[in-house]
Amino acid sequence: xxxxxxxxxxxxxxxxxxxxxxxxxxxxxxxxxxxxxxxxxxxxxxxxxxxxxxxxxxxxxxxxxxxxxxxxxxxxxxxxxxxxxxxxxxxxxxxxxxxxxxxxxxxxxxxxxxxxxxxxxxxxxxxxxxxxxxxxxxxxxxxxxxxxxxxxxxxxxxxxxxxxxxxxxxxxxxxxxxxxxxxxxxxxxxxxxxxxxxxxxxxxxxxxxxxxxxxxxxxxxxxxxxxxxxxxxxxxxxxxxxxxxxxxxxxxxxxxxxxxxxxxxxxxxxxxxxxxxxxxxxxxxxxxxxxxxxxxxxxxxxxxxxxxxxxxxxxxxxxxxxxxxxxxxxxxxxxxxxxxxxxxxxxxxxxxxxxxxxxxxxxxxxxxxxxxxxxxxxxxxxxxxxxxxxxxxxxxxxxxxxxxxxxxxxxxxxxxxxxxxxxxxx
Numbered sequence: 501x502x503x504x505x506x507x508x509x510x511x512x513x514x515x516x517x518x519x520x521x522x523x524x525x526x527x528x529x530x531x532x533x534x535x536x537x538x539x540x541x542x543x544x545x546x547x548x549x550x551x552x553x554x555x556x557x558x559x560x561x562x563x564x565x566x567x568x569x570x571x572x573x574x575x576x577x578x579x580x581x582x583x584x585x586x587x588x589x590x591x592x593x594x595x596x597x598x599x600x601x602x603x604x605x606x607x608x609x610x611x612x613x614x615x616x617x618x619x620x621x622x623x624x625x626x627x628x629x630x631x632x633x634x635x636x637x638x639x640x641x642x643x644x645x646x647x648x649x650x651x652x653x654x655x656x657x658x659x660x661x662x663x664x665x666x667x668x669x670x671x672x673x674x675x676x677x678x679x680x681x682x683x684x685x686x687x688x689x690x691x692x693x694x695x696x697x698x699x700x701x702x703x704x705x706x707x708x709x710x711x712x713x714x715x716x717x718x719x720x721x722x723x724x725x726x727x728x729x730x731x732x733x734x735x736x737x738x739x740x741x742x743x744x745x746x747x748x749x750x751x752x753x754x755x756x757x758x759x760x761x762x763x764x765x766x767x768x769x770x771x772x773x774x775x776x777x778x779x780x781x782x783x784x785x786x787x788x789x790x791x792x793x794x795x796x797x798x799x800x801x802x803x804x805x806x807x808x809x810x811x812x813x814x815x816x817x818x819x820x821x822x823x824x825x826x827x828x829x830x831x832x833x834x835x836x837x838x839x840x841x842x843x844x845x846x847x848x849x850x851x852x853x854x855x856x857x858x859x860x861x862x863x864x865x866x867x868x869x870x871x872x873x874x875x876x877x878x879x880x881x882x883x884x885x886x887x888x889x890x891x892x893x894x895x896x897x898x899x900x901x902x903x904x905x906x907x908x909x910x911x912x913x914x915x916x917x918x919x920x921x922x923x924x925x926x
Contacts, residue, residue, distance in 0.1 A: 502652075503627070503650060503651065503652050504650075504651040504652075504654075504656060505648050505649070505650050505651070506648060506649050506651070506656065507647065507648055507649075508642065508647045508648060508649060509544065509649065510543040510544065510546075512647075514543055514548070515535065515543070515552075515642070516535075516539070516549070516552040516587075516589075518552070518584035518585065518587045518589055519535050519539070519552035519553070519554055519589050520535070520644050521584060522554050522567070522582055522584065522589045522591060523535055523554050523556075523644050524644055525566060525567075526554070526556050526558055526563070526566065526591075527644070527645055529558075529566060531556050531557055531558040531562070532556060532557045532594075532626060533554055533555070533556040533557075533558070533591075533644075534554065534555050534556075534626070534641035534642055534643055534644075534650070535552060535553070535554055535641070535642040535644070536553055536554065536555040536592075536640070536641050536642070537553050537555075537633070537638050537639075537640070538551065538553070538638055539551065539552045539553065539642075540640040540641065540642050540649060541637050541638055541640060541655075541659065543642075544640070544649075544656070544659050545659065545691070551590070552589060553589070553590045553591070553592065554582075554589055554590070554591045554592075555591075555592050555593075555594060555626075555629060555641065556591060556592075556593060556594070557593065557594050557623075557625070557626070558591075558593065559593055559623060560572045560578045560579070560580050560593055563580040563582070563591050563593070564580050567580075567582045567583075569582075569583040570582045570583065570591075577592070578593070579591065579592050580592075593623045594623055594624050594625055594626055594628060594629035595622060595623065595624055595628065595629050595632040596622045596623050596624020596625070596628045596629075596632075597622065597624060597628055626641070626650070626652075627652055630650075630652035630653055630667075631652065631653070631667060631668070632667075633653075633667060634666060634667065634673065634677075634680050634683060634684075635655075635664055635665065635666060635667065635683070635684070635687065636653040636654055636655040636658045636665050636666075636667055637655045637658050637659050637664065637665075637687075637693075638655070639651070639652060639653045639655050639667060640655050640656070653667050662691070662692070662693045662694060663693060663694055663695075663696055664684055664687055664688060664691075664693045664694065664695045664696060664699060665696040665699055666680070666684070666696070666698075666699045666702075670698050670699050670701075670702035671702045671705060671706060674702055674703070674706040674709060675706065675709065678706065678709035678710050678712060678713055679710075679713055679717065679718075679721060681703050681706060681707065681709075681710070681741075681743060682710075682721045682725065682743065684699060684700075684703070685703075685725075685734065685737045685738055685741065685743060686721075686724060686725045686730075686734055688733075688737050689725070689730045689733035689734035689736075689737050690728070690730050690733075690734075692733075703741050703742070703743065704741070704742060707741060707742035707743050707745075707746050708742070708746065710743065710746040710747070711746065714830075715826065715827065715828060715829055715830035716830040718747065718828065718829045718830070719829045719830045719831060719832070722747070722784070722829055723784060725738075726769075726772065726784070726787060727772075727776065727782065727784060728776065729773050729776040729777045730773065731769045731772045731773050731776075731787070732766070732769040732770050732772075732773055735765070735769050746828075747828065747829065748791055748792070748825075748828075749824075749828065750792055750794070750795035750821055750824060750825065751765070751791050751792060751794055751795065753794075753795065754794035754795055754797075754798050755794055757794065757798065758794070759880065760876070760879040760880045760881050761793070761794040761797075761879075763878070763879035763880060764790055764793060764875050764876060764878075764879035765790055765791065767875055767878060767879065768786070768787055768790035768791075768875055769787070771875075772786075772787050783835065783838065783868075784831075784835050785835040785836075785838035785839050785842070785868075786838075786842065786868055786871070786872070788825075788831060788835065788836075788839055789838075789839040789842045789843060789872060790872070790875065792821050792822075792825055792839070793843075795821045795824075796814075796817050796818055796821045796843055797817075799816075799817035799820055799821060800813050800814050800817040803816060803817055810847050811844070811847045811848070814843055814844055814846065814847045815840075815844055817843075818839070818840040818843045818844065819840070822836050822839065822840060838865065838868065841865040841868075841869070842865060842868050842869050842872050845865055845866065845869035846869060846872065846873060846876075848860070849869060849870070849873050849886055849890065850883075850886050857893060858897060858900070861890070861893060861894065861897070861900055862900050870887075870890055870894075873886065873887050873890070874887050874891075
């Protein structure tokens with residue numbers, strides 16, 4: 501494979517000092533080390549990288565031995581977190597070909613029956629590492645020794661063409677790690693690039709492989725895609741593929757039942773992006789409440805038609821939908837509880853003659869429930885009068901913000917300690 505090496509085309513001051521220190525120290529100790537991946541890509545595009553990673557031929561144990569306070573994390577892919585002041589630099593060892601793995605060592609590499617990589621700690625050379633990366637634009641290496649950028653996969657050409665292209669045969673790469681499909685779509689939303697035809701077509705055939713991915717990992721991908729300021733574009737890209745159905749089957753099932761559902765989804769995504777990009781606080785719970793609302797509303801309507809009272813019906817509908825959702829995406833309890841409170845309070849919002857409306861409006865979740873009510877009204881649900889009443893009520897009672905601020909904060913979710921194992925008598 502040919503290699504293209506060019507002089508550094510971006511400002512040296514844009515490079516992260518900590519990442520350069522880590523790479524330089526590894527080089528001083530006789531190892532190869534480069535700044536790699538998304539950071540180099542973003543610098544080539546004139547963007548400010550959020551993270552800087554280093555790739556090296558040193559093993560995780562050798563890296564950890566060089567840096568105090570570092571630790572090896574991960575089982576599927578071993579990574580070393582190197583602490584430099586307040587920063588953490590991720591250092592990975594060059595990945596190698598699976599054919600070179602020791603078949604007797606299950607800690608090196610292991611595949612599932614469908615080809616998904618369950619473990620991937622086969623180490624190799626710089627060239628092999630480049631080929632093992634997902635997209636050509638992410639397989640660029642900055643060499644601090646000679647101040648150059650190294651490209652084995654025509655990534656520089658694809659950046660110039662604004663093209664997303666998988667390295668290798670797309671179906672095989674998606675089978676190895678189905679999350680790569682989400683990464684492709686996320687970069688499409690983030691960068692505004694086109695997806696190369698074969699890379700895009702393979703998603704249609706491989707989308708169902710997401711069912712093999714642990715729900716906790718899918719929630720992490722949800723945060724990356726929807727909490728980074730490009731939620732609306734990411735959702736549009738997902739909706740154009742079977743991936744949306746795989747991530748949010750409840751939403752996909754009911755999204756077109758009412759025009760209000762799609763409008764509410766679109767506006768909630770736009771609002772989320774506006775808050776993220778303006779530096780305001782945002783919680784995944786609110787966006788998830790909007791995504792799952794069609795299923796909740798349908799389940800609530802069915803329960804009411806069976807004779808259940810509206811408020812208990814909403815409670816049971818929220819529980820039912822949440823249980824299904826967390827089996828696909830592991831929504832933490834601190835977010836799922838907020839979702840359900842937002843839904844439950846929708847039933848109480850139309851009680852404009854509350855005996856204590858000031859107390860109700862100063863409650864912890866009122867503001868989120870009120871914002872959700874406004875979204876529903878803007879989407880076309882017949883709630884304009886109720887939304888207007890609560891809007892005017894808050895204007896007439898400016899002390900509400902102080903009352904809400906006095907509410908106790910959410911308690912952190914406590915992790916249960918595993919029980920101690922009793923030693924067997926010898």
